[in-house]
Amino acid sequence: MQSFVGDIERRDTFPSHEEFVREFMSVSRPVLFTRAMADWSAWSAWNLDWLERQHGSVLLKGKQLSVRDWIAKMKDALANGRIEYLSVPIEEIPGLAKDFSLPDYYRFELLRRTETWIGPAGTRTPLHCDYSENLFCQVIGRKRFQLYSPDAISALEPAIDYALYRDYVPEYIAHERNGRGDDLETILAHEPVKPRFDFVIEPGEVMYLPYGWFHRVSGLEFSWSISSRWVTPGMILRRLPSVVANTLKGEPARSVKKIREELTRSNAP
Ligand SMILES: O=C(O)CCC(=O)C(=O)O
Structure with a gap:
């Protein structure tokens, strides 16, 4: 079992597909690419006012609200001490996808799902793991991540499926109350294992989060991220x-x- 908080590896830019598979994916090693967005228009253009101006009338299907109305709701919630966090497939806001580009490590477009996450300071995504690879892109604001390697599963097991356990696991129950959850340091102090990595992802950085790694995410500032997750046919067969x-x-x-x-x-x- 891992029992220390180490430094996550850092690289400047994305390696070739072969190198990525060899150095990171096949050995399940997380890494931060620190200068990955230099040529993205998302990097220079995206902010909340721009979103409202450019895409304000788009209907967010899951929320049955326009982008403009969701922004108003998020601001209103914040003024009343609650957190309103948006997490939608990127296709729900057509036009965003052309503002960034990621290397095609995924290989099969059909087995890829890209989401965008927008929220104020104070968002929390409780501990969970996803059975997919993830390139997590931090476009605006900073977020704190705790990562736990897949071999921590026996200690962290109830956290596997948020949809299923949200009514039973204390961290999830606290989160459901107000979208913020309990105090992070208290959670960390009582957790049965220490995170393998505990760090802040900065704007402009992209993290590779391998298949099966547990993670908890706290938004430290207004934040806008993209997660590009994919599976391979081999992973589906293995699971x-x-x-x-x-x-x-x-x-x-x-x-x-x-x-x-x-x-x-x-x-x-
Ligand atoms: O940014 C967040 O709040 C959560 C991101 C996440 O859990 C993921 O991309 O798998």
């Missing part, structure tokens, strides 16, 4: 047996029951 086996065994219902029992026990007087 298939455990998904089928868990489904046949009655997971995830069994895990939810187990967690509920544990929480009830630990909350007992």
Whole structure:
């Protein structure tokens, strides 16, 4: 089990596909590319006023709000001590995708999903892991990340699926209350394992977050990010047996029951 906070590796720019696979993807090693956006128009153009001017009338389908109305809602929430965080597939705001370009490490466009994340200082995405590769691009503002390697899974297991466990895991419950969650230092002090990396991603940086790494994200300032996630056919095949086996065994219902029992026990007087 990892038990220290080390420095995440840093590189200037994106390597070739071959080098990326050899140095990072095949060995599951996170890395920060620090000068990856020099030629992106997103880097010079994007800000909240620009978004409202250029794309204000676009309808955000999931929210049933226009971009303009969502911005007003986010500002209003903030004035009332709540956090309104936007996370949508990039296609929901047509026109954004042409403002940046990422190397085609993904290979199969059909197996890629790109999202954009916009929110004020104080956003929190609780601990979870995704079974996909991720190039996480920090266009505006700074975010603090804690990363835990996949071998921390036995200690962090309830955090695997936010959608499933949001009603049972204390960190998720606190987050659902107001979008901010509990105090970060208190969470870190009580966590069964220490993060492998705990660092701040700066505007202009792109992080490679490998498949299966747990992460928690805190927005330190108004922030606008992009995550480009992808899977390979090999990953789908590798995960298939455990998904089928868990489904046949009655997971995830069994895990939810187990967690509920544990929480009830630990909350007992
Ligand atoms: O930026 C965030 O708040 C969350 C990002 C994240 O969890 C991801 O890209 O997988």
